[in-house]
Amino acid sequence: MKKTKANNNTIALNKKARHEYHLLDKFEAGIQLQGWEVKSIRAGKCNLTDAYVYVKDGEAFVTNINIQPLNQASSHVICDPIRTRKLLLHQREIDHLVGGLDRQGLTIIATAMYWKASWVKIELWLAKGKQSHDKRDAIKDRDWARQKERMMKHA
Template identity: 80%
Template sequence: MSKKKSKNPTGTIALNKKAKHEFHLTDKFEAGMELQGWEVKSIRAGKVNLSDSYVFVKNGEAFVTNITIQPLSQASTHVICDPDRTRKLLLKRREIEQLMGGLDRQGLTIVATAMYWKACWVKLEICLAKGKQAHDKRDTIKDRDWARQKERMMKVKG
């Protein structure tokens, strides 16, 4: 018997790198997603984009929008594929209440930061986030550059 080797051993499907640059991320949540069959096949092929996605809460349920899952060319002819449809998130009531509290009381937003495999399920990592201003972004870039320079200096000396 031969085992199937995964392209990505960590299980990460897609990352939203833009979110860490644009927002201060605070609380993390792990949510399941309500997906259709063609979406799972496309996710296995890696055809996912999280860059402009965000989460909203409506009638006590959480939904994610602007996640683009491109359909495969081999998709069935009788299935209508909508790559940008709004998908329901599977969260516990207490988690949804925490998200709603962050939205209402603290003026935060909810951003999808990563999509990954957990066993055979697709999970979405979402975070409560507060938008960064321009000077915050410059500070982050400055700190990252300084950390790189320190690493280089330590390599040269050591």
């Protein structure tokens, strides 16, 4: 009999992204981290809320990921919690992202950070910003779905 291991690989989520943007194309990228950052991530000291991605000179970078240093790890290293970190993507994926940025006026949003084996991965989406009326429609649809569930449960 196989033993199932109940673990959650999610490190951090950007819940605000689904409310603020229409998510179109999904990508998975590795991230270049320093040793103290990996230790802090394992301790759960990571925030992805304001993170965004940009492409410069054919390379993708993510900024505004807040990784707070641990006291033990930061005694001998100068730590910058919100430094710009390089993303590890294939060239054709970078070209696809650049095409979405330039031709379609989209943006690249980091929505989740998670473990994949022993590697830290980031879930990226090509996204289009929502207008305020789109946000209201989404809230209205979500409320209606909730009410339908309640009615079905009591019926």
